[in-house]
Amino acid sequence: MRIFESVLNRAFPYETEKRTERYLALNENPFDFPKEIIDRAFVKELELSNLKIYYDSPDESLIERILDYLGAVFLDRKNVSIGNGADEIIYVTMLMFKRVVFFPPTYSCYKVFAKALGVEFLELPLEDGVYIPDVDVKEGDVVFVPNPNNPTGHLFGSDEIEKLLRKGAFVALDEAYYEFSKVTYLELLNRYDNLAIIRTFSKAFSLAGQRVGYVVSSASFVDAYNRVRLPFNVSYISQLLARLALENYQIFEERINWIMNERERMKENLRSFGYRISDSRGNFVFVYLDANEKNVILQRLSDKGIAVRNFKDGIRISIGLREENEIILNVLGGLRESNKLEGLT
Amino acid sequence: MRIFESVLNRAFPYETEKRTERYLALNENPFDFPKEIIDRAFVKELELSNLKIYYDSPDESLIERILDYLGAVFLDRKNVSIGNGADEIIYVTMLMFKRVVFFPPTYSCYKVFAKALGVEFLELPLEDGVYIPDVDVKEGDVVFVPNPNNPTGHLFGSDEIEKLLRKGAFVALDEAYYEFSKVTYLELLNRYDNLAIIRTFSKAFSLAGQRVGYVVSSASFVDAYNRVRLPFNVSYISQLLARLALENYQIFEERINWIMNERERMKENLRSFGYRISDSRGNFVFVYLDANEKNVILQRLSDKGIAVRNFKDGIRISIGLREENEIILNVLGGLRESNKLEGLT
Numbered sequence: 001m002r003i004f005e006s007v008l009n010r011a012f013p014y015e016t017e018k019r020t021e022r023y024l025a026l027n028e029n030p031f032d033f034p035k036e037i038i039d040r041a042f043v044k045e046l047e048l049s050n051l052k053i054y055y056d057s058p059d060e061s062l063i064e065r066i067l068d069y070l071g072a073v074f075l076d077r078k079n080v081s082i083g084n085g086a087d088e089i090i091y092v093t094m095l096m097f098k099r100v101v102f103f104p105p106t107y108s109c110y111k112v113f114a115k116a117l118g119v120e121f122l123e124l125p126l127e128d129g130v131y132i133p134d135v136d137v138k139e140g141d142v143v144f145v146p147n148p149n150n151p152t153g154h155l156f157g158s159d160e161i162e163k164l165l166r167k168g169a170f171v172a173l174d175e176a177y178y179e180f181s182k183v184t185y186l187e188l189l190n191r192y193d194n195l196a197i198i199r200t201f202s203k204a205f206s207l208a209g210q211r212v213g214y215v216v217s218s219a220s221f222v223d224a225y226n227r228v229r230l231p232f233n234v235s236y237i238s239q240l241l242a243r244l245a246l247e248n249y250q251i252f253e254e255r256i257n258w259i260m261n262e263r264e265r266m267k268e269n270l271r272s273f274g275y276r277i278s279d280s281r282g283n284f285v286f287v288y289l290d291a292n293e294k295n296v297i298l299q300r301l302s303d304k305g306i307a308v309r310n311f312k313d314g315i316r317i318s319i320g321l322r323e324e325n326e327i328i329l330n331v332l333g334g335l336r337e338s339n340k341l342e343g344l345t
Numbered sequence: 346m347r348i349f350e351s352v353l354n355r356a357f358p359y360e361t362e363k364r365t366e367r368y369l370a371l372n373e374n375p376f377d378f379p380k381e382i383i384d385r386a387f388v389k390e391l392e393l394s395n396l397k398i399y400y401d402s403p404d405e406s407l408i409e410r411i412l413d414y415l416g417a418v419f420l421d422r423k424n425v426s427i428g429n430g431a432d433e434i435i436y437v438t439m440l441m442f443k444r445v446v447f448f449p450p451t452y453s454c455y456k457v458f459a460k461a462l463g464v465e466f467l468e469l470p471l472e473d474g475v476y477i478p479d480v481d482v483k484e485g486d487v488v489f490v491p492n493p494n495n496p497t498g499h500l501f502g503s504d505e506i507e508k509l510l511r512k513g514a515f516v517a518l519d520e521a522y523y524e525f526s527k528v529t530y531l532e533l534l535n536r537y538d539n540l541a542i543i544r545t546f547s548k549a550f551s552l553a554g555q556r557v558g559y560v561v562s563s564a565s566f567v568d569a570y571n572r573v574r575l576p577f578n579v580s581y582i583s584q585l586l587a588r589l590a591l592e593n594y595q596i597f598e599e600r601i602n603w604i605m606n607e608r609e610r611m612k613e614n615l616r617s618f619g620y621r622i623s624d625s626r627g628n629f630v631f632v633y634l635d636a637n638e639k640n641v642i643l644q645r646l647s648d649k650g651i652a653v654r655n656f657k658d659g660i661r662i663s664i665g666l667r668e669e670n671e672i673i674l675n676v677l678g679g680l681r682e683s684n685k686l687e688g689l690t
């Protein structure tokens with residue numbers, strides 16, 4: 001049918017690196033969701049009778065725990081909702097505005113979803129690869145900004161965000177990596193009703209496979225979001241695991257600290273090898289590379305069963321287990337070392 | 346912001362009856378998802394390492410089990426995908442066509458989603474409340490038909506569906522209640538590429554809270570659907586439970602037979618009381634009522650902690666546990682009995 005051709009022409013599949021033994025391509029958490037929480041969930045918390053019903057999404061107890069976690073007195077239940085991953089929140093938000101705006105290099109799904117949905121979009125590159133460009137946005141536009149940015153991991157200044165807000169655009173600030181940066185612009189919700197903060201359980205809480213994200217915004221945005229999204233968008237067990245994750249935050253806190261330390265160690269080492277890297281505050285590092293060196297590195301990593309995410313200007317490497325990170329450092333360190341030696345002969 | 350006003354004007358929340366002790370309003374399965382399957386899932390099948398990753402949606406093993414269950418040799422993996430409930434399949438399909446068509450009384454979410462998405466739609470009532478009207482549809486239209494219909498539960502003839510297919514419209518045939526009707530038009534996929542069959546694990550498999558539906562169609566529709574939907578749309582644990590449900594079909598088969606028998610018993614009794622009912626093949630019955638009698642019945646059921654679904658022309662009552670069904674029969678039987686007595690005095 002011709003109708004499919006138009007969809008097949010505008011939409012393209014979301015492609016990710018093929019899964020390998022040591023997979024550092026999607027910024028997944030290197031640690032399993034805690035076995036003790038799973039055990040508690042299934043022995044004590046799970047109510048079998050909730051599986052067969054159209055379970056409330058969100059349920060009140062999850063929203064209450066999210067509010068506790070946010071710790072912002074100016075927020076209440078009307079300011080929070082959940083999504084089938086942060087992705088659903090992004091997807092549904094795109095359906096609510098006239099135009100979608102984003103600044104590459106950025107989260108690749110902004111473009112994938114805008115094309116899938118057939119909405120108008122404007123992509124304008126970051127200035128010098130790091131600053132939000134001076135862009136003519138206005139009411140009716142929704143601007144998507146990950147903070148820390150993905151794939152570079154650097155933070156934008158609150159002045160950069162406020163500039164967009166003052167122009168009247170709606171800003172969807174994607175704080176997927178907040179737990180690894182400890183920087184949030186949640187407080188801006190006090191002053192702007194054209195802002196949404198999007199968060200996820202996929203990264204810091206090791207729950208990517210269970211698809212839970214949340215959004216914090218003005219009551220009117222949350223009301224509109226709740227009307228446009230699917231009414232039963234997050235499963236009962238996913239909501240249960242998300243709530244238990246927040247109730248056991250101390251388990252994750254230790255892991256988050258380890259990942260942050262490991263990220264800093266990786267950055268130091270990569271810098272000492274002479275690589276140009278970004279100042280990442282996520283659970284990943286970004287290494288700028290020319291095409292030749294990038295291809296050599298991708299091949300050597302692939303030989304060791306490692307996949308990283310391939311970008312035009314470099315590679316994004318998720319922080320993995322110590323052993324995985326060591327292989328990364330050995331391969332990248334070894335390459336520069338042998339290049340130096342070759343230069344000497 | 347004005348932008349929210351337009352969304353708030355077009356979209357309205359999906360309203361359901363308030364949850365009560367005995368809830369027969371949403372055609373949920375009266376039986377819990379089997380404890381033995383949950384135990385097997387968490388003791389033997391669950392791989393903890395899958396929770397932290399962006400787990401494939403769908404995974405191959407679930408698709409294989411669905412194909413086995415369908416048992417149609419002309420179908421392969423390219424013909425099947427899954428959704429966050431059948432609802433996501435409906436929602437995403439609406440985004441792929443120029444106009445949405447449906448025939449009330451029908452599944453209420455067709456209108457809710459069309460308004461939420463802001464897509465053009467045409468609603469044309471069923472002729473005599475049961476037949477698909479002669480409608481001018483063409484390529485670019487998607488026609489949603491539940492079969493058995495919801496809320497009446499009656500079946501449409503394959504000639505009625507083929508008439509739409511021959512006009513070139515895309516038909517999304519919603520077989521959510523297939524297991525209770527044992528009638529499917531899956532075979533039509535052999536002859537028409539403008540047809541999708543939508544199914545769900547929410548009804549016969551007691552998994553409404555876990556949000557898993559599936560769609561069977563031409564490879565080109567499935568390809569387009571996979572590009573427009575969220576890439577990771579169904580959680581790991583939900584996929585696991587859906588697969589285990591199919592692998593333990595015999596447990597559900599017995600329950601399905603019980604529900605079908607109970608439905609027939611309810612229909613016979615309601616008819617014997619003098620009520621006008623539809624020939625429902627779902628896990629529910631529909632009783633046509635005038636406004637006065639309906640309000641009396643809703644009040645009496647409410648007094649006993651029972652919620653049923655309220656429609657303009659009557660009420661839809663889900664088949665519940667034996668005890669719940671007995672209360673229904675007592676209330677509805679008692680009312681007609683006392684009316685008769687009053688008529689005599």
